[in-house]
Amino acid sequence: MDVRAILANYDNFKAQQLKNRFLKHNDVVSLLEKLPSTFEVQKLGNSFEGKRINAVKWGKGKIKILLWSQMHGDEATGTMALFDLFNFLQRDTALAQQCQLYIIPLLNPDGAERFTRRNAQQIDINRDFLQCLTPEAQILKAYRNKINPDFCFTLHDQITLWSVTGSLKPATLSFLSPAIDHQLSTNPIREKAMLVIADMFETLSPIIPGCIGLFDDEYEPRAFGDNFQKLGTSTILIEAGGLKKDPEKQEIRKFYFAAMLKGIMSIATKSYLKKNTSHYFAIPKNNKQIFHILIHGLVMDGIKTSIGINYDEYPTHDGMRTEKIYSIQDIGDLSFCDAYETFSSSNFISNGVIIFNQNAHFELFDESEMILCFQNGKLF
Ligand SMILES: [Zn+2]
Known part of the structure; x- marks a missing residue:
């Protein structure tokens, strides 16, 4: 067989x-x-x-x-x-x-x-x-x-x-x-x-x-x-x-x-x-060299860098699905990493505050187009 x-x-x-x-x-x-x-x-x-x-x-x-x-x-x-x-x-x-x-x-x-x-x-x-x-x-x-x-x-x-x-x-x-x-x-x-x-x-x-x-x-x-x-x-x-x-x-x-x-x-x-x-x-x-989401080319504090975002899953009360809460898990040179979803641009900008080890709470823009929107760890 x-x-x-x-x-x-x-x-x-x-x-x-x-x-x-x-x-x-x-x-x-x-x-x-x-x-x-x-x-x-x-x-x-x-x-x-x-x-x-x-x-x-x-x-x-x-x-x-x-x-x-x-x-x-x-x-x-x-x-x-x-x-x-x-x-x-x-x-x-x-x-x-x-x-x-x-x-x-x-x-x-x-x-x-x-x-x-x-x-x-x-x-x-x-x-x-x-x-x-x-x-x-x-x-x-x-x-x-x-x-x-x-x-x-x-x-x-x-x-x-x-x-x-x-x-x-x-x-x-x-x-x-x-x-x-x-x-x-x-x-x-x-x-x-x-x-x-x-x-x-x-x-x-x-x-x-x-x-x-x-x-x-x-x-x-x-x-x-x-x-x-x-x-x-x-x-x-x-x-x-x-x-x-x-x-x-x-x-x-x-x-x-x-x-x-x-x-x-x-x-x-x-x-x-x-x-x-x-x-x-x-x-x-x-x-552990992968993230759930990887963003390359984000301008932060005047430098262009990468951020890695992962989620944790929390079961709902009925145990029939989970809620994903995303947090910032790395910032810096992530060129040797990969992800389930990777976003790259020469000029990403964000609206919000990106803080290491805290829940994602920002919007990501490429030119005027919104690419990602996180609010209190939730991805919309
Ligand atoms: Zn097990």
Whole structure:
């Protein structure tokens, strides 16, 4: 199976019911109810606010793979891609003979309800492995112990300001084989995940060239990925980042699906064994050289300079959208940077005060034409 050919048919198995990042527990439950009987849906427990957390088991093969999505409630790309995967798997028989998938879509339904990272107790589930104070962490830990999978995938979204070293493009996807100690040691378990990632990178990189980076590999003793890796399950982290003109991540979701599928195929067919760890370490690292908005050629205090503007997203009360608040994040020589949107002129002038680290509150003019208008951080 060729991933590029599969992607060409993506619209045939895309879970059309999921349209944006603000999916809720009800959306997930109604899709799970429609799955055919080759998918075994099982209740694992309840979230803090009593929402049922489900797992889906599929396949009869020997290799066990655990995947979970949205342990951070505002990181929905993995969940959307998992439902695309469920649709795809209904056409597949080969993978079913090679592996067993154990999948928890939407581990943090209370967070998803509010579109927040944390659960209803305001705790970050991915910093709760050791104390296990949240029911969601308890559920995930117990499920892994019960299955004892060979591999797992921890599915996340990262902030859209990560870029890829060398390409200056947004890191649309990032991968990581999480560390097992502060020294970033490797062992055969961690190395196996590195080889799978190298295999994923080789396939995905020509599809989105320059848009895949290695996520920061600092050891986090409270995180699930680091601990599962330590416990003997080779762990692969996937992060969805940004892509120009795709704020709702519907294009990214497609590549995310492809990355996940390639990872599963690599494990199932053992194609990762043809890789070595140098392929993994050759993947460019993430850095922060992009802005949401970059303005070149603005005349300020008698000099011509550049300014970089980023937004933070705040969920609305109903958790169904976010409000973006823009602030000035850099002023000066930004010639080595890029952005989702770049505005250049020989003579931009502004009406208002531009202050570093404060909310954007100005109008940008090219000659007499208004290009941008910010008021108290909001873009109009
Ligand atoms: Zn996350």
